[in-house]
Amino acid sequence: MALTEKIFGVKLTGPEKSLIEGESSANITSDGTGSITSVQWIKDNSPLSPSDSIIFSSDNRSVSISPVQRSDSGEYQCTYTNPVSSETAKLSLIINYGPEDVSIQGEDVVDLGVRVSLSCSANSQPSASFSWKFNGSDTGVTTDTFTIDQTDFTHSGDYVCTALNRVTKRSATLKHTLRATCFSKNELLRYKCLI
Structure with a gap:
């Protein structure tokens, strides 16, 4: 046996x-x-x-x-x-993929003189890195959030977020248009717009 x-x-x-x-x-x-x-x-x-x-x-x-x-x-x-x-x-x-489904969270129209944050996200493995362009020019911002401390007319335009997966070597972009206006509830800011 x-x-x-x-x-x-x-x-x-x-x-x-x-x-x-x-x-x-x-x-x-x-x-x-x-x-x-x-x-x-x-x-x-x-x-x-x-x-x-x-x-x-x-x-x-x-x-x-x-x-x-x-x-x-x-x-x-x-x-x-x-x-x-x-x-x-x-x-x-671990299967690496993406980035895909890029989204930007933030307001489209804002008052002058306010703080604004645009937040970019993407579905990606591993997590994507981010960069931002404003009206076609690099901003130097390489985080998922683009922040404007105090808006003025020069901040109106197109903000493009690029998500990059350094493993897959793939990237995806999304544009967000922001407009700064004079229609502020703040009387002082509204006065400054008129002069």
């Missing part, structure tokens, strides 16, 4: 390079020692099933995902099992 060897040393090997949605492929390979009777794959606590983009090797010990999508991010587990033992290895994948 053949002895069933206990399983040990199970490990997973995954991609070394950053994974980019729609471009990259991910290969996850398992390895271990002992008598292997079954191999089971789990992603985020649910069984991992084959699909058009997820293909298992004939021995079920490796899986290929191509091309990767953001939904492929998560924790992968591979369990080797035999009648006397089992062992599980884990590996996490």
Whole structure:
């Protein structure tokens, strides 16, 4: 009667390079020692099933995902099992994507002499970096928020936010038009507009 060897040393090997949605492929390979009777794959606590983009090797010990999508991010587990033992290895994948869905929050029309903030956001993994242009010229602002301490007529114009993902090398922009007016509730400011 053949002895069933206990399983040990199970490990997973995954991609070394950053994974980019729609471009990259991910290969996850398992390895271990002992008598292997079954191999089971789990992603985020649910069984991992084959699909058009997820293909298992004939021995079920490796899986290929191509091309990767953001939904492929998560924790992968591979369990080797035999009648006397089992062992599980884990590996996490992060799929980088974006930026997309850029938005700018802030007022379109403002009084003179007030403080104004425009806030830019984008859906991106990892988080995007931001830069701003005003009427086509660089402003030097490299944060998600562009602030004007006290508005005057020279602040009227087009503000363009650019979101950049330094991993995917992709960028996206959005324009916000701001207009400073004399229709202020502040009597002093309204007087200054008239003289």
